[in-house]
Structures are given as C-alpha cells and as structure tokens.
Amino acid sequence: MKQVFSITRKExxxxxxxxMALIFLGAFLAVTLFTFYWVDPFFARGLADVRPLFNWMPLLLIFLVAALTMRQWSEEQRSGTLEMLMTLPVKPWQLVLGKFLATMTLVALALVLTLPLAITVALLGPLDWxxxxxxxxxxxxxxxxYAAIGLFVSSRTDNQIVALISTGLLGGLFYLVGTAGVTGFLGNPWTTILRALGTGSRFESIQRGVIDLRDLAYYLSIATFFLALNxxxxxxKRWSHGAGTRTIRFNAQLGASLLGINLLLLNVWLYPLQGLRLDLTQQREYTLSNTTKDLLANLQEPLLIRGYISEKSHPLLNPLRPRIEDMLHEYAxxxxxxxxxxxxDPTSDPELEAEANQNYNIQPVPFQVADRYQNAIVNSYFDVLVRYGDQNVVLSFRDLIEVEPLRDGTIDVRLRNLEYDLTSAIKKVVYGFQSVESVLAAIDEPVEFTLFVTPDLLPAELAEAPQTIEKVGQELAEKSNGKFTFNVVNPDDPNSGVTRQQLLEEYGLQPFFVSLFSNDTYYLHMLLKNGESAQVIYPSTDLGEGAMRTAIENGLKRSSSGFLKTVGLWTPPATPTQDMFGQMQQxxxxxxxxxEHLRQEYNVRPVDxxxxxxxxxxxxxxxxxxxxLTDKERFAVDQFLMRGGSVIVAAGNYALDLDPFTQGLTTRPVENGLREMLLxxxxxxxxxxxxxxxxQPFPVPRVRDVGGFQVQEIEAINFPFFVDVRPDGMTRGEAIVAxxxxxxxxxxxxVVLDPAKNEGRETAVLMTSSPNSWLRTTADIQPNFELYPERGYPVEGEMKSYSLAVVVQGSFESYFKDKPSPFVVEPDASDPEASPTPTGPQADVTALTTSPTSARLVVxxxxxxLDDLVLRLSSQIVQDRVLNNLQLAQNAVDWSVEDTDLLEIRARGTYTRLLDPLTxxxxxxxxxxxYIVALVALLLVGGLWWLFRRNEQPMKLDPPSSNLVDAPATGD
Structure with a gap:
C-alpha cells in the first residue's frame, strides 16, 4: 500500500x-451554511436535529465531487503525464485507489468542518447523535x-469540462431514479425497484440513523464497480488494438462484466434480508420495542395486519410504502x-377491494396530482387493517401520517409513529376480543370474590340484593373450572373471622349509613382479589341481575391486563351564548x-x-x-374518587373567550368549577x-404591502401565557412526563400542594415553569408593546418558578363529609314543621366519606x-407542540389506569426534540x-498545510559515482 499512499499524497x-482545495472547502461550507440557515431555516423549524444539514447533501455532493474528480485523469491525459505514470513500477489499480483516497480525504475533511453545526444543535437542544x-x-x-463515477468518467476524456458535466449527469441520473418525481409516474413493482436504485432514497434510510447492510452493500457495489471500470x-491505455491483445482485452472486459453481475446479484440476494441492520437512534425508534414483542408473543389467536395501499397514489405517499412494508415484515x-x-393493492384485485369496502368500510381517497401534462384526481388506498378474532381496527392515512408545511409553500409528509399506531391498534383488538372466561382460563391462581354483607341491617330496598349477587357469583364460579371462587361473609358474625376494623384497615371498606338520619350502618361490599391486588366493587342504583353481572365482570376486567380500559371523559357542553347584539353564537x-386521541388506545365514553x-x-x-357544575355533579366526582377511582382534572381557572366589542381573544374566570373541592x-x-x-410564540396574522399587493403573513410574537415546559421543568422518574x-x-x-392535608399520601410535582415566571391576576391577555416594549406585559410581583401540575395518591376525605347532601331539598324557612326531603333514591345512603389508598388524583x-383552538394555533408554529400536549394527557390516563405499556413507544419519535427557547x-x-467558526476553520486548514509544506525537507539526491569518467573526445 506504500505506492497507493504515495499517489494519495501526490494528489x-x-x-x-x-x-483549488480551499476553494472546494470554502464553497462546500458556504453552500452548507446557506441551506442550513436559509433554505431550511434551522431556528424557524425549532427542532433539535440536523436534517437541514443533510437534506441537500445528495445533490450538493454530485457537483462538488464532480469538481474534484474532473481533473484527476483528464489533466494527466491533457498534459501528457499519464504516459510517465504508466512507466512507473505502480499497478493501475494502485493509481486508481490512490486518486480515490485523495478525493475521499478532501470530502471527509469538508464534512469534518461541518461538525460545529451539529455541536451547536447539541448545545441548544436534546440532539440525538x-x-x-x-x-x-x-x-x-x-x-x-460519486467519486468512483467521477474518476471513471475523467479517465475517458482529456477535457475537464466534459468530465465535470458527464459526472454531474451520471450522478444526477442515479439520484433522480429514486425520487418521488420519477417513481410517481409508475406503480409497483417499478417504484420499489427505482427506489432501490436511487442514491438519494438510500441516503434517507441511513440518514435517519439506521445502518442497513443492504444500503452499505449498495454504495460499496457502485464504488467497487466504477473503480474496476476505472x-x-x-x-x-497500454493496449494496442491489434489481434495480439484481443484475448487480453476480452478477458479484462469479461472480468469487469462478471464483477458487475455478481455485485448486482449480491444486492438482489440481500434485498429480502430486512433484519440485518443497526439502529443508532437514542431511543431505538426503528426497532420493535419489548412491549410490542411481548404483546405478539402472548397472542392466542391469529393476527392479521394488512396494508391496503394502491400502487398509483399521491407522489408524497409513495415513499412511505417501503417503510410500512418493512415494519409489517418485522411484526410478522x-x-x-x-x-x-x-x-x-385493492385496485388490482376486485375480490380484495370488495372485501375492504364491504367488511371494513375502507374506501379510496381522492388525491389531486399534477404532472407535466395535466392535473388529475387519483382515487387510491392508503389504509392498514388490524384484525384479531371478530375485532378489527382500520388506520387511515390520516392516522398514519403527519403533514408539515414548509417555507417554500410545499409540504413534508412523513409517518407519525408507525410502531405506536400499529401496537396500540393491536392492543385494542386483542383486548376487545378477550372474554371473561378466557381471562379466567389464562390466570394461574384462582380469583377470590367475596361479598361482605350485614343482612340484618340492610335497608328494605336492598333486602334482595345479596341473593342477586350470590346467584351471579355462583354462576361465574361454576363456569370458571375452579378459577373463580365466591364467598359470603358477615363481618358482624363472630365466627366469620373478619371484623369491621380489619376491613377498614386492610381494604379501606367503610360501612354505609342506613339513612340520612340514622347512626346505624351496614355492609354491602364486594371485594375481588386477583393475586396480590384487591379491588372493591360498589353496588350501583340498579340492583338487577344484569347490572350485578356487568359490575362483577367489569371489576374482573379492570383487575386484568388483558382488557381495554374505559375512560370517562367530561368536557364543557357546547352551549350557544348570546352576544351583545342578541345573536346566538357557538x-x-x-x-x-x-x-379522538384517547380513542386510539382506550374506550372513551362521555359521562353525564x-x-x-x-x-x-x-x-x-x-x-x-x-x-x-352543580353540587350533584361534584358529588359524582367526589364519590368516584372515594371508591378508589382515578381522577384527572385539567383545572384551569381561566377560559378563552371572545371580547364582545373587539371580537379579539380574551379570557374569563371559570365559575362553579372544582377549585374548592380540590382545595x-x-x-x-x-x-x-x-x-x-x-x-411558545403566538401566531398573529399580519398584512404586508409588497409592490402594491397585500400579502398576509403569520408573525410569531412573544406570548408569556403559553408556558413552554421543557425537561428541566419536569420531575424525573415520574411516568406521566417520562x-x-x-x-x-x-x-x-x-398548582400548590398543601403539606398538612397531604400527610400520609404520595405526592409529586410533575411540571414547573422556568425561574423567569410571574403571576397575573387580570383576565386581559392583549399585549401592549408601547408601554412594555420588552415583553408586552408588566411583571407583577416576584419572578420565580411555579408548580403547574401535581399528582396525589392515597386516602382522601370526602368533600361532602359533614355537608348537606346535594340530594336533599332544604325545608322552607317559613314552614317550621317542614323537614329535609331526599331527591335521590339511593345515592344518599351509599355515600362514602373516605377513599381507599388506591385513589389517584392528577391535577x-x-x-x-387541550382546547382545539389553542392546538390549531400552536400547530401554526410547530406541529409537534400539539402532539406533546396530547401525549401528556394520554400519559396521565396511562398512569391513572396503571397501563403504562405504551409509554415507551409513544415517547419515541424523531421529530419531537425541540430547541431551547432563544431570543x-x-x-x-x-x-x-x-459563520466565524467556519471561516477560522478554513483558514486554519490552509495555514496548517502551508506550514507542513514549508517544513518539508527536500529530497536528497545521491552524488555522482566516482568511477564515472568523461567520454574521450573524438578528433578528425
């Protein structure tokens, strides 16, 4: 290799x-910085990644590498030094490899000079390396x-300009064949083949942090083949064109052809091997998680995952098909x-299309596409079906993709979080398919169901309830094959082995009062023990057999990890209001x-x-x-918590509203909420x-005059009411913000925790604001930059960090303890003989005053x-802000139902790393x-090479030999 390195040093x-070297490096850095900060504006995107650095790299390298290689052989041929090289004791392959290494050294040096950009991103945000x-x-x-292609082209001509243009055209051809503009004209399998041949499409795969053996083999095959041709x-150049060298020429050409065929066959052979790759991303975003693998390993029935994707679709959707195919293969x-x-492709098979339309209501979506000749409407499919037993979920293209507008007016379409979407759909169909019998059959230890009842103290309306519960319990026990046992225990019976005090201490069970005006208490409690977990099932107002069976089965499902959880969602009713002109407005x-976001993983039921x-x-x-809220509604929330339930409250004290005069946005104080109860x-x-x-900045429309034309733009202004909470404001170790x-x-x-009231409970502050925060007590949110040019708002009071979200777990005391029942109408003060009148049939007699320790509260x-209007405004700045807010809410639900399996997958995402806030x-x-670092680095490279050349010692020549004599002169 000494000869190879000598050639590299010479070049x-x-x-x-x-x-030339400094011009190349300078041009490369200038174009890179321009695309990073101006074409794909880094700070405007607000994301801590280096996509702007590599987005244009496939095109940029074509021209820069072509400029480097154009003179390598063309100059040798034009100046006549090629013949001298051929006479040296150096083999042609050593010459080729030496020039190739010289070119790659210069390219590697150029890439090293761009490292300050990546370091800058790492200093400004959580960069994934x-x-x-x-x-x-x-x-x-x-x-x-590209260098191998350029060297080969340069060896075929003595004109540098011809070599430059030819290399650019050939490199551009390899790049274009895999782009959406070319593949959009063709359907599968041509689209797949062309993307496999495109240098740009292969570049995208490695750029996202996945080192695939197939991609490595592809690039090395191109380099090897063109270096062989070179x-x-x-x-x-050393061969004559006569018959004497015909065999040599034929064997060399045959060897090059066989090499090319073998490299092609190698790539064909490797193409189906999709598992030979290395995921370099920090959270292993492109590798199936253990949650997904465990879910698939525990399947009891066959699972079908089928993508209904048309070969002829929108050009922006076509590149996503290979990603979906690869992911589905990993699931298989x-x-x-x-x-x-x-x-x-349903359009190619009428039976498949009929099945998709009729059985799963999968319909084609019309997309408008444009090519060189016309605008057209293409009806295409882009859906994924997940089916398990009699349950199925369909993910449409709206569920699978994210669309981000770019500054040039185009859009970027990408898959949202494919593994999370697929795994949550699988979990939904699997848990929805499970029956109570199948869960009982799958458990190792029997489930113990115990009815604690004091029959002598029951109110008259509950006298038959124990017999109903006993009947349902015995039926479930008979069908369970010994996996479900039923017992009836009277805690007042001395021989029962259980006392009221033990029930209170071990399970938090408190007796009910017989009536509002009686001190007698009774038990009608159901306890379900599944392994080490114990769940209390409280009777509802409906004491029929069907209601009891449903309550017991729901309790069994909640105690098992194999059922889909149900979230009760309360949102303010959409009640129209009357404006100042008497008009009704929504x-x-x-x-x-x-x-909609919660429905992806849970059964969501609006509650009344x-x-x-x-x-x-x-x-x-x-x-x-x-x-x-009315007192009855607060009572329902209170009693749900008292029964050991989990309550999540997004409890803001100010709500968005329209100013009746300016019709601009303002806020109003929230009335009759849960503030007193939470306190x-x-x-x-x-x-x-x-x-x-x-x-987070607030998007404000602004009209700008450009040459007489009115142009409407979105301007982002400082808006302190949109508090941006980053990881340094989140409590580590808490699952909700993990x-x-x-x-x-x-x-x-x-949100402030009271230490005295929360003594004995587990508490945690989830999120806090930055130290540069202050409080505002007025509802006016309009900025005034004339009075307050720096912030737009006055700073009222002390600037410090404030807690914004908390979580509490433990035993709570009922808000309605020692308060009048909301179901009782107070007597008329003018009637001295009147007495309180109950308005609820049984709600008053089943009120609990203390919750078990399993109760959870997130505030x-x-x-x-979570307001749709606020989410739409946020998406105009950065789309991922919307996803982060919804993810926070879903994390809270996961924690409250103790179902955190998908937290790991949901948290993984390439596009959710945000930059730190900067002015x-x-x-x-x-x-x-x-810019300054790039200039200094360029000058430093030039200075170091100049010093190296200056200190280089000239080669010492051997002196003439002493035995040499002058030739004798010749005379006439």
Missing part, C-alpha cells in the same frame, strides 16, 4: 498546491459512489407464525382532539354527571376545564395565571392546553458564530 499536494452519525456515514458512502480504462417475524402481515372552544351518580363502569375519570383534597389551583419568559420532550400549558394557573393547572438576538449570535 493532495496537487490540490493544496493551488487554491444517532441520526448525525448515520448522516455523516451516508454522506461518505454517497461521496464514495482500472480497466487506465489499463487499456416477531409474531413467530401467529402474525400474517402483507401489503396489497363557543370558540371545543375538545374533539383529545377525545348531572344525576349525581358516580360512573362505575369506567376505569378513570378525565375532566377537562370543569365549569358550571379540600389538598391541591390549591390558585386564582391567577402564570406568565413565563420561556414561552420521555416527554416539551409541553405548552396555556393560561395555566399555579393540571390548565384546561386550555432573536441569541439566534443571530449563534448563527454568526457558526
């Missing part, structure tokens, strides 16, 4: 001996392929024969996004609390912006709003952070700093 001396390493590796491999081209492999996964706030009855058929109660529980949602210098990169809490109130000081001055400082 590098040639590069740096002229301004996996895609960075993948991007640089992909750039080197791509440059190697060697053959150089070797042919992990399923070990229990999972059937495939991707089909409220500006709505809450459909959170409901107006009857005062706690909903007993749900696993957790989620209240969003509670307001205008009784030890959680104070204070009557103020947190304002934070660390905030893996959450950020969240924006809008119009949030401080977030904002309800507007415009700070952004300019970082940008100018990178």
């Amino acid at each position: 590098l001396d040639s590069y740096f001996g002229s301004p 996996g895609p960075v390493i993948g991007g640089y590796l992909a750039a080197l491999l791509l440059a190697a392929a 060697t053959l081209s150089v070797e042919s 492999v992990a399923g070990r024969g229990r999972v059937t996964a495939d991707v089909v 409220p500006i706030s709505s809450w459909t996004s959170i409901e 609390l107006s009857t005062g009855q706690p909903p007993l058929d749900i696993d957790t109660l989620f209240l969003v912006m509670p307001q205008n 009784h529980y030890g959680v104070d949602v204070q009557q103020s709003m947190v304002m934070d210098e660390q905030n 893996g959450l990169p950020a969240a924006t809490l809008s119009f949030v109130s401080p 977030i000081g904002s309800g507007e952070f 415009q001055e700070q952004q300019t400082t970082w940008e100018m700093g990178n």
Whole structure:
C-alpha cells in the first residue's frame, strides 16, 4: 500500500498546491451554511436535529465531487503525464485507489468542518447523535459512489469540462431514479425497484440513523464497480488494438462484466434480508420495542395486519410504502407464525377491494396530482387493517401520517409513529376480543370474590340484593373450572373471622349509613382479589341481575391486563351564548382532539354527571376545564374518587373567550368549577395565571404591502401565557412526563400542594415553569408593546418558578363529609314543621366519606392546553407542540389506569426534540458564530498545510559515482 499512499499524497499536494482545495472547502461550507440557515431555516423549524444539514447533501455532493474528480485523469491525459505514470513500477489499480483516497480525504475533511453545526444543535437542544452519525456515514458512502463515477468518467476524456458535466449527469441520473418525481409516474413493482436504485432514497434510510447492510452493500457495489471500470480504462491505455491483445482485452472486459453481475446479484440476494441492520437512534425508534414483542408473543389467536395501499397514489405517499412494508415484515417475524402481515393493492384485485369496502368500510381517497401534462384526481388506498378474532381496527392515512408545511409553500409528509399506531391498534383488538372466561382460563391462581354483607341491617330496598349477587357469583364460579371462587361473609358474625376494623384497615371498606338520619350502618361490599391486588366493587342504583353481572365482570376486567380500559371523559357542553347584539353564537372552544386521541388506545365514553351518580363502569375519570357544575355533579366526582377511582382534572381557572366589542381573544374566570373541592383534597389551583419568559410564540396574522399587493403573513410574537415546559421543568422518574420532550400549558394557573392535608399520601410535582415566571391576576391577555416594549406585559410581583401540575395518591376525605347532601331539598324557612326531603333514591345512603389508598388524583393547572383552538394555533408554529400536549394527557390516563405499556413507544419519535427557547438576538449570535467558526476553520486548514509544506525537507539526491569518467573526445 506504500505506492497507493504515495499517489494519495501526490494528489493532495496537487490540490493544496493551488487554491483549488480551499476553494472546494470554502464553497462546500458556504453552500452548507446557506441551506442550513436559509433554505431550511434551522431556528424557524425549532427542532433539535440536523436534517437541514443533510437534506441537500445528495445533490450538493454530485457537483462538488464532480469538481474534484474532473481533473484527476483528464489533466494527466491533457498534459501528457499519464504516459510517465504508466512507466512507473505502480499497478493501475494502485493509481486508481490512490486518486480515490485523495478525493475521499478532501470530502471527509469538508464534512469534518461541518461538525460545529451539529455541536451547536447539541448545545441548544436534546440532539440525538444517532441520526448525525448515520448522516455523516451516508454522506461518505454517497461521496464514495460519486467519486468512483467521477474518476471513471475523467479517465475517458482529456477535457475537464466534459468530465465535470458527464459526472454531474451520471450522478444526477442515479439520484433522480429514486425520487418521488420519477417513481410517481409508475406503480409497483417499478417504484420499489427505482427506489432501490436511487442514491438519494438510500441516503434517507441511513440518514435517519439506521445502518442497513443492504444500503452499505449498495454504495460499496457502485464504488467497487466504477473503480474496476476505472482500472480497466487506465489499463487499456497500454493496449494496442491489434489481434495480439484481443484475448487480453476480452478477458479484462469479461472480468469487469462478471464483477458487475455478481455485485448486482449480491444486492438482489440481500434485498429480502430486512433484519440485518443497526439502529443508532437514542431511543431505538426503528426497532420493535419489548412491549410490542411481548404483546405478539402472548397472542392466542391469529393476527392479521394488512396494508391496503394502491400502487398509483399521491407522489408524497409513495415513499412511505417501503417503510410500512418493512415494519409489517418485522411484526410478522416477531409474531413467530401467529402474525400474517402483507401489503396489497385493492385496485388490482376486485375480490380484495370488495372485501375492504364491504367488511371494513375502507374506501379510496381522492388525491389531486399534477404532472407535466395535466392535473388529475387519483382515487387510491392508503389504509392498514388490524384484525384479531371478530375485532378489527382500520388506520387511515390520516392516522398514519403527519403533514408539515414548509417555507417554500410545499409540504413534508412523513409517518407519525408507525410502531405506536400499529401496537396500540393491536392492543385494542386483542383486548376487545378477550372474554371473561378466557381471562379466567389464562390466570394461574384462582380469583377470590367475596361479598361482605350485614343482612340484618340492610335497608328494605336492598333486602334482595345479596341473593342477586350470590346467584351471579355462583354462576361465574361454576363456569370458571375452579378459577373463580365466591364467598359470603358477615363481618358482624363472630365466627366469620373478619371484623369491621380489619376491613377498614386492610381494604379501606367503610360501612354505609342506613339513612340520612340514622347512626346505624351496614355492609354491602364486594371485594375481588386477583393475586396480590384487591379491588372493591360498589353496588350501583340498579340492583338487577344484569347490572350485578356487568359490575362483577367489569371489576374482573379492570383487575386484568388483558382488557381495554374505559375512560370517562367530561368536557364543557357546547352551549350557544348570546352576544351583545342578541345573536346566538357557538363557543370558540371545543375538545374533539383529545377525545379522538384517547380513542386510539382506550374506550372513551362521555359521562353525564348531572344525576349525581358516580360512573362505575369506567376505569378513570378525565375532566377537562370543569365549569358550571352543580353540587350533584361534584358529588359524582367526589364519590368516584372515594371508591378508589382515578381522577384527572385539567383545572384551569381561566377560559378563552371572545371580547364582545373587539371580537379579539380574551379570557374569563371559570365559575362553579372544582377549585374548592380540590382545595379540600389538598391541591390549591390558585386564582391567577402564570406568565413565563420561556414561552411558545403566538401566531398573529399580519398584512404586508409588497409592490402594491397585500400579502398576509403569520408573525410569531412573544406570548408569556403559553408556558413552554421543557425537561428541566419536569420531575424525573415520574411516568406521566417520562420521555416527554416539551409541553405548552396555556393560561395555566399555579398548582400548590398543601403539606398538612397531604400527610400520609404520595405526592409529586410533575411540571414547573422556568425561574423567569410571574403571576397575573387580570383576565386581559392583549399585549401592549408601547408601554412594555420588552415583553408586552408588566411583571407583577416576584419572578420565580411555579408548580403547574401535581399528582396525589392515597386516602382522601370526602368533600361532602359533614355537608348537606346535594340530594336533599332544604325545608322552607317559613314552614317550621317542614323537614329535609331526599331527591335521590339511593345515592344518599351509599355515600362514602373516605377513599381507599388506591385513589389517584392528577391535577393540571390548565384546561386550555387541550382546547382545539389553542392546538390549531400552536400547530401554526410547530406541529409537534400539539402532539406533546396530547401525549401528556394520554400519559396521565396511562398512569391513572396503571397501563403504562405504551409509554415507551409513544415517547419515541424523531421529530419531537425541540430547541431551547432563544431570543432573536441569541439566534443571530449563534448563527454568526457558526459563520466565524467556519471561516477560522478554513483558514486554519490552509495555514496548517502551508506550514507542513514549508517544513518539508527536500529530497536528497545521491552524488555522482566516482568511477564515472568523461567520454574521450573524438578528433578528425
């Protein structure tokens, strides 16, 4: 290899001996910085990744590598030095490899000079270095392929301009064949073949942080083949064209052809091997999680995952098909024969299309596409079906993709979180298919169901309830094959072995009062013990056999991990209001996004609390912006918590509203909410709003005059009411905020825990604002930059960090203890003989005053952070803010129902890493700093090479030999 390195050194001396190397490096850095900060504006995107650095790399390297290689052989041929090289004791392949290494050294140096950009991103946000390493590796491999092509082209001509143009055209051809603009004209399998041949499409795969053996083999195959052709081209310079060298020429050409065929066959052979890859991402985003593998390993029935994707679809959707196919293949492999996964085109098979339309209501979606000749409408499929037993879930393209508008007016379409979408759908169908009998059959230890009842003390209306419960319990026990045991225990019986005190201490069971005006108490409690867990089942107002069976089965399902949980969701009713002109108008706030998001993983049931009855058929109660509640509704919430339930309250004290005069946005105080009840529980949602210098900007439309034309733009202004909470404001170790990169809490109130009231409970502060926060007690949210040019708002009081969300678990005391029952109508004061009148049949006699220790309470000081209007406004700045807020809500539900399996998958995502908040001055400082660092690095490279050349010692020649004599002169 000594000869190879000598050739490499010679070529590098040639590069740096002229301004060419510095011009190349300078041009590369200038174009890279321009695309990073101006074409794909880094700070405007707000994401901590280096996508702008590598987005244009496949095209950029074509021209830069072509400029480097154009003179390698063309200059040798033009100047006549090629013949001298051929006379040296160096083989042609060594010449070729030496020039190739010189080119790659210069490209690698250029890429090293861009590292300050990646370091800058890492300093400004939580950068994932996996895609960075993948991007640089992909750039080197791509440059190697282009360099081999350029060297071969340069060896075929003595004109540098011809070599430059030819290399650019050939490299551009390899890039274009895999782009959406070309593959959009064709359907499968041509689309798949062309994407496999495209250098750009292969680059995207490695750039995202996945090192696939197939991609490595592809780039190395191109480089090897063209380097072989280059060697053959150089070797042919020494051949004559006569018959004497015909055999040599034929064997060399045959060898090159066989090499090309073998490399092609190698790539064909490797193509189906999808598991030979390395996931470099920090959270292993492209590798199936253990949660998914465990779910697939426990399947009892065959699972079908089928993608209905048309070959002819929208050009932006076509590149996503290979990703879906690869992911479905991984599910099939992990399923070990229990999972059937495939991707089909319904338009090519009438039976499949009829099945999709009739059985699963999968319909084609019309997409508008445009090509060189016309605009057209294409009806295509882009859906994924997940079927297990008699349960199925269909994921449409809206469920699978994210769309991000770009500054140039185009859009970026990408898969949202494919594994999470598929695994949550699988979990939904699997848990929905399970029956009580199948769960009982799967458990190892019998489930103990015990009815604690005091029959002598039961009210008359409950006299027959024990017989009904006993009948249902005995029927379940008979069908369970010994997996379900039923017992009846009277705690007042001395021979029962159980006392009332033991029930209170071990399970938190408190007796019910016989009536409002009696001190006698009774027991009618059902306890379900599944292993080490114990769950109390309380009777509802319906004491029929069917209701009892449903209550027991629901309790059994809740105690098992094999059933889909049910979330009871309460949102403010959409009641029209009357404006100042007497016109009815709909409220500006709505809450459909959170409901749709929760439905992806849970059964979501809107709850009606107006009857005062706690909903007993749900696993957790989620209240969003509670307001205008009656005492009966508060009683229902209180009693749900007293029964050991989990309650999540997005309890903001200020709600969005329209100003009646300006029709601009304002806020109004929330009335008749849960503030007093939460304060009784030890959680104070204070009557103020947190304002934070660390905030998400607010999009404001602005009209600008451009040459007489009115152009409407969106301008982002500082808006301290949108508090931006980053990981440093989240409590580590808490599952609700685990893996959450950020969240924006809008119009949030401080949430303070009362240490005295929460003594003996487990408490935690989930989120806090930044130290540069203050409080505002007025509802006006309009900025005034004339009076307050720096922030737009006055700083009222002390600037410090405020807690914004808390979690409490333990035993709570009922808010209605020692208070009048909401079901009792107070007597008329004018009638001295009148007495309180109960208005509820049995709600009053089943009221609990203390909850078991399993009760959970999550309080977030904002309800507007889930408002559809606020989410739409946030999405105009950064789309991922919307997903983060919804993810926070879903994490809270997961924790409340103790179902955190999907938290790991949901937290994984490439596009959710946000930059730290920066002012415009700070952004300019970082940008100018990178320009200066690039210039200094360029000058440093040139200076170091100059010093190296200056200190290089000249080669010492051997002196003439002493035995040499002058030739004798010749005379006439």
